[in-house]
Amino acid sequence: MKSNDCTQFRFCPQCAGRLTAKKIDHLPRQVCKDCGFIFYQNSKPTASAIITDSKGQLLLVRRKMNPRKGYWDLPGGFLEEGENPINGLKREMKEELGIDIEISSQIGIYIDDYSGSYQSKTLNIAYEAKSPKGKITPMDDVNEVRWFLKTKIPWRKLAFPWLRAVLKDWLKK
Numbered sequence: 001m002k003s004n005d006c007t008q009f010r011f012c013p014q015c016a017g018r019l020t021a022k023k024i025d026h027l028p029r030q031v032c033k034d035c036g037f038i039f040y041q042n043s044k045p046t047a048s049a050i051i052t053d054s055k056g057q058l059l060l061v062r063r064k065m066n067p068r069k070g071y072w073d074l075p076g077g078f079l080e081e082g083e084n085p086i087n088g089l090k091r092e093m094k095e096e097l098g099i100d101i102e103i104s105s106q107i108g109i110y111i112d113d114y115s116g117s118y119q120s121k122t123l124n125i126a127y128e129a130k131s132p133k134g135k136i137t138p139m140d141d142v143n144e145v146r147w148f149l150k151t152k153i154p155w156r157k158l159a160f161p162w163l164r165a166v167l168k169d170w171l172k173k
């Protein structure tokens with residue numbers, strides 16, 4: 001599927017009229033014939049944490065669900081509409097691992113594709129965070145957590161391409 005292919009929604013979410021493809025600002029968009037609604041699509045924002053312990057080990061989580069079930073991921077998740085990324089990341093850490101984290105800096109922003117299907121492009125914001133106080137309890141969509149030495153990062157078992165990019169940037173810091 002092409003990156004700007006947005007042919008899968010057929011009806012206008014505003015008036016239920018037919019959507020048709022039209023080139024607007026150099027890209028094909030779905031436009032409603034009846035009310036003129038333009039269905040703009042954007043990458044979905046996520047926030048993730050690079051959490052290290054006192055030995056400099058990195059915390060990774062093993063995905064319990066598809067896509068990429070069984071592969072290693074950074075702890076994090078999708079942001080809600082209007083949610084501040086830092087607040088969203090703190091919320092996710094509470095939901096996913098049962099911990100409060102202290103964020104120290106932003107590493108970067110990375111574009112990727114979650115599942116290779118319609119509307120699955122992601123905009124991933126990564127932060128560095130301090131080792132959490134309290135016990136890590138995997139919940140929700142995580143089935144295992146593990147601390148990895150910087151020299152033992154499971155590069156070939158990472159869930160998404162952007163993880164390789166962010167971890168390389170982090171190691172260069």
Ligand SMILES: [Zn+2]
Nearest residue numbers: 012015032035
């Ligand atoms: Zn409409």
